[in-house]
Amino acid sequence: MEYDKSIIGKLIDTEDWSKFEEFIQSLYKNNEQAIEVIKNYKANAKSGRIREIDVLVKFGLSPHIILLGIECKYWNKKVDGDILDIVKNKKDDLGIDKFVVITTVGYERGAELYAKDSGIDLFIIRPTNDDDFGYSGKNVNFRFLSYGSAPTNICLGAQIITESNMSSESVKYITDKLSFIEIKDFNADFDHDFDLYSYDVTFYDDMKFKKLNYKNNLYKIIFDSWKEYNELYYKKLECRPNIKIEFKSNSALFFQEKNIIVIIKELTYHIRFFLQKWNITLDRSEKHPIVLENIIEKAITPLKKTTVNDKNIFEMDKTIKIEPIDIAKKPPDVIGREGVDIKYLLEYPVIGPFKNDENNKTFELIEREGKTVYEIVEE
Numbered sequence: 001m002e003y004d005k006s007i008i009g010k011l012i013d014t015e016d017w018s019k020f021e022e023f024i025q026s027l028y029k030n031n032e033q034a035i036e037v038i039k040n041y042k043a044n045a046k047s048g049r050i051r052e053i054d055v056l057v058k059f060g061l062s063p064h065i066i067l068l069g070i071e072c073k074y075w076n077k078k079v080d081g082d083i084l085d086i087v088k089n090k091k092d093d094l095g096i097d098k099f100v101v102i103t104t105v106g107y108e109r110g111a112e113l114y115a116k117d118s119g120i121d122l123f124i125i126r127p128t129n130d131d132d133f134g135y136s137g138k139n140v141n142f143r144f145l146s147y148g149s150a151p152t153n154i155c156l157g158a159q160i161i162t163e164s165n166m167s168s169e170s171v172k173y174i175t176d177k178l179s180f181i182e183i184k185d186f187n188a189d190f191d192h193d194f195d196l197y198s199y200d201v202t203f204y205d206d207m208k209f210k211k212l213n214y215k216n217n218l219y220k221i222i223f224d225s226w227k228e229y230n231e232l233y234y235k236k237l238e239c240r241p242n243i244k245i246e247f248k249s250n251s252a253l254f255f256q257e258k259n260i261i262v263i264i265k266e267l268t269y270h271i272r273f274f275l276q277k278w279n280i281t282l283d284r285s286e287k288h289p290i291v292l293e294n295i296i297e298k299a300i301t302p303l304k305k306t307t308v309n310d311k312n313i314f315e316m317d318k319t320i321k322i323e324p325i326d327i328a329k330k331p332p333d334v335i336g337r338e339g340v341d342i343k344y345l346l347e348y349p350v351i352g353p354f355k356n357d358e359n360n361k362t363f364e365l366i367e368r369e370g371k372t373v374y375e376i377v378e379e
Contacts, residue, residue, distance in 0.1 A: 017072070020072055069099045071099070
């Protein structure tokens, strides 16, 4: 396969062959096993000629020193056999342990076999492609679907008991407080104004209500029942929008500072069911935009990019063998190129307002024309 050197030039901010050699030099300088990396190395060869190597790398492999010669070809055309002849002669004449050719386009037919027999490695520096990242490809798409709901329109069916001389303002206070309850959050410590107690009634001169044992909290009752239906919604077993809870035993709220008792007979509320969707795409080529592909060994070395003071720095990452990718044989536990759906249930009520954009949308489950459908909602 042929590649366009201008693409590589933009990725590594290289304009000409000299800058390309500097880039290759910097790659090997960042290798922890390199002792010395020399650009434009010159030496007297066995033949008596002065030979030049684009980049010479001295590796320390205790207690040995390994010499690696690199020929850099920032070309628009494929490397032909004449170049490989020159490289082989340099290798033999200078006594270099290993020689490498790194180019931006590719190699002529037959170059691989010739290089392999001559102890020369052939590399292409190229942009990453989907197969370099396995079955997932360069872009891993995560689609999040969060299911949730919220109790609304919470109302009490109740009887207010108070002394006859109590002011209408006190009665209005209780009526306003209990006629519509809005819950925006469920905290561990529920509003104690809504604590329920059992009571006893005595009939003497006047009917008397005696406060007995604590029974529950109205907020907690709502929370527990809502949580049950919220889980049913997530499991797709049942979606009941209107909930009614009847209190068959004596249950009352006591507002003692106002001498008011509220006998609770029933509680009703509505559930709004929501589905929130948002997408996140992980572009793995941002971290590894290019690779060194070893044509002889059928392996790639991803180049990891980091940015320091607005300057891109590249380092060699772990070398991996090139494995053929058959999308049809993707293992079941691996994310494919179609992405993955991640579904979960929100354990607390969904609180608006909702703001929808291209990657984040909220839908409400409603009944329309006898069918239950999702419609986008914005508040």
